[in-house]
Amino acid sequence: MIGSGSRQYIIELDKEIYSCKDGCLKRISKVEEVDGEAWLITDFASSETTNSISRVTIVDTKAQYAPIMIAKHLQEEGEFAEPIQVITHVMKKAGAERTEAFYTALPITLFQHYQERIAQSQNLQILFPMYTVLLQVIRKMAGKQPLALIFRHNNHADLLIANNSKVYYANRATIYDNSEDEAQALWGIVHNDIATAEREQHIRVEKCVVCNWFDALDQPDWGEEAGIIVEKAPVILVTVDGESRPCSLLPLLEGLRAGDSISSTIGIAISYSHQFLPVAQIIILIMALGLLAGGNLLRTRTVHLKQEISADKQKLGNLTNFTLRAGGEYRPALTLLKQLDTLRQSKSFKTVIGDLSAASSRHMTMDQIKAEVQQKVMKIEIHGIIAVDFQTAYREYQGLISRLKKNKYTIVDSTFTTEIDKAQFLLTCTSPMGELR
Numbered sequence: 001m002i003g004s005g006s007r008q009y010i011i012e013l014d015k016e017i018y019s020c021k022d023g024c025l026k027r028i029s030k031v032e033e034v035d036g037e038a039w040l041i042t043d044f045a046s047s048e049t050t051n052s053i054s055r056v057t058i059v060d061t062k063a064q065y066a067p068i069m070i071a072k073h074l075q076e077e078g079e080f081a082e083p084i085q086v087i088t089h090v091m092k093k094a095g096a097e098r099t100e101a102f103y104t105a106l107p108i109t110l111f112q113h114y115q116e117r118i119a120q121s122q123n124l125q126i127l128f129p130m131y132t133v134l135l136q137v138i139r140k141m142a143g144k145q146p147l148a149l150i151f152r153h154n155n156h157a158d159l160l161i162a163n164n165s166k167v168y169y170a171n172r173a174t175i176y177d178n179s180e181d182e183a184q185a186l187w188g189i190v191h192n193d194i195a196t197a198e199r200e201q202h203i204r205v206e207k208c209v210v211c212n213w214f215d216a217l218d219q220p221d222w223g224e225e226a227g228i229i230v231e232k233a234p235v236i237l238v239t240v241d242g243e244s245r246p247c248s249l250l251p252l253l254e255g256l257r258a259g260d261s262i263s264s265t266i267g268i269a270i271s272y273s274h275q276f277l278p279v280a281q282i283i284i285l286i287m288a289l290g291l292l293a294g295g296n297l298l299r300t301r302t303v304h305l306k307q308e309i310s311a312d313k314q315k316l317g318n319l320t321n322f323t324l325r326a327g328g329e330y331r332p333a334l335t336l337l338k339q340l341d342t343l344r345q346s347k348s349f350k351t352v353i354g355d356l357s358a359a360s361s362r363h364m365t366m367d368q369i370k371a372e373v374q375q376k377v378m379k380i381e382i383h384g385i386i387a388v389d390f391q392t393a394y395r396e397y398q399g400l401i402s403r404l405k406k407n408k409y410t411i412v413d414s415t416f417t418t419e420i421d422k423a424q425f426l427l428t429c430t431s432p433m434g435e436l437r
Contacts, residue, residue, distance in 0.1 A: 009253060010034055010125065012042035013213065014154040020250065024239045025214070037123050039256070042114070043130040043158075044106045052106035053079065054131045054158075054170045059099055063091045065383060066099040068426045072415045074105055083394075085111035085418055087262055089135050090167050102167040104129045108418055112390045115420065118263070126263035128256065131170060134160045136260050137211070137252045146203045148194055148228070150220075151249070153213035154178070157190050161197050161205060169197035178216065187220040194228070209233055211252060214245040263420060352380055352431075359403035361396040363388040379412075379430050386423045393423035404429055 008021040010031055018025045019034045028034065044052035059069040067086040074084055090102040118125050130151070138149045142163045151158040155178060161169040173189040175182040194205050210219055211233040220230055233248040349371055356366060363386050370381040386393040397416055405411065413428040 007253075008034065008036055008038040010038045010040045012040070013045075013130070014043070014156070015045055023236065023250070025241075025247075027241060031117060031121065031125070034123065038125055039128065039258075039261070040114075040118070040125045041128045041130060041133055041253075044104070044110060044114075052104050052110075052129075054102075054104040054129075054172065056100070056102045056167055056170050058094050059101065060097060061099060062097060063093065063099045063101075065426065066091055066101050067103070067417050067419075068383075068415045068424055070101060070103055070105065071417050072413075072426075075415075080105070080107055083108040083416055087111075087129055089129075089132055092166070102131075102135070102170060104131050108390065111418065115390070126258055126261040128261050130158065131160065132260060132262065133253070133256060134158060135162070135167070136256060138162050139164060140255060141209060145207070146201075146205050148205050148208035149211065150190060150208055151211045151213070152216045152218065154215055155182075155186075157186055159190055159193050161194065161201075161203075168201045168203060169193065183218050184221075187218075187222070190220065191222055191226065207231065211248045212246070213249055214238060214240055214247040217246060352378065355404070355407050355409070356380075356382065359400050359407070360384075361386070361399060363392065364396060364400065377430055377432050379428065380409075382425075382427045382429075384425050384427070386425070387421065388423075390418045390423060393418060397423070397425055401427070407431075 006022055008019065010028075011018045011020055011025075017028050017031065019028050019038070020026075031040070053074075057070065057073075059066050059073070061069045067088055070086045071084040074080055074086075084105050085108045087104045087106075088101050089104065092100045094100040114127060118127060134149055134151055138147060138160055139162070141147060141149070144163055144165075146161055146163050146168055149160045149162075151160075155175050157173045159169065159171050159173065160167070171193050173186055173193065175186045194208070197203065198205055205228060207229045208220075209231050212218075212235070219232065222228060222230070234251050235246045235248045236251055237244050238247045238250060239245075352371060353369075356369065360366065364384055365387070366382055366384040368381075368383040372379045386396055388396070394416065401411055401414065409429040409431045411427070411429050413426075415426045417424050
């Protein structure tokens, strides 16, 4: 039972907003109506035109680039018509250059809307996507065997299949209304989704747990031939606008922690500090010491890099003093000198670094640059981070593209995503070797 003095939640679900505390649900028109600290749980379904999707997929890249590649694939598939924000709930290595990800994707503008709401709120709120909540619930319920968790609400059924270490499948099934025929059709869709996950993941789901919102209390009736044991999540009576209604979602929120949210580290730390202020102060001190140590480490690495560059320059200088001796085979040495002279005239990679440095902004960090020359054309792939708010980050990213175009670089591919406190981009451009100044 959610008792007196329990935490206050704001639950956004199916385009409705509820404040929740002490076993009472109250419909509200906007978040600002809530008094005191609250945690925000949302399915990101704010309107008919802006929505989210949650899935499990494998992408052919390392984990750090997985959100960018997922956003790129979703745009290519036509899932979203605008830039995408990818929230990764779980990422696991699936090979040398492959990553398995459980994610929620939504338009960047919608995600930015939530960031601004939290930033402007008088009360501290930290953000939980609905599938983050379901993931924490299933992790506590499941053992080694795969378990299906179904959250039934309004015209939807949110399905998540996982065990205690791996997420296999996620999807939302939707019907037009809550008539009996439509409800039966919905459970048929969910059963087909479970069968699809079993076939694709080579697993067997023998048990499912159904969690109900107060507005959808039906249960699946698949029969014994389905081979799936159906259990109800614990139900409590909650007061909804003065009326007592059964609901099984609220008891499952008891185990939710601030660290499970997707809010910034600062927001989470502030939330914990309300309960454990001395501990929070120690954590902040440790973080400060860690940043100091990291700064010293970077300075040391910079010194070592300068020394290596100086040594390489000395080696190149020695090559220019090469003298052909009379007699003997000179053609290999002459070929080498011609190759070196071609490289000296093109100034390719050095020029690229200079152009990128000049085109970047003060908030921008390029953590990986790949360059490849094919048939006198250089292809450059840049992965970077912009540690600033979304609007500023997107403006600086557009500035980077504009300045590269002015320097005669051709933009081949461009992907931009944002997180709570930073943005990431993956940019591919080309330039003929002769065009590089």
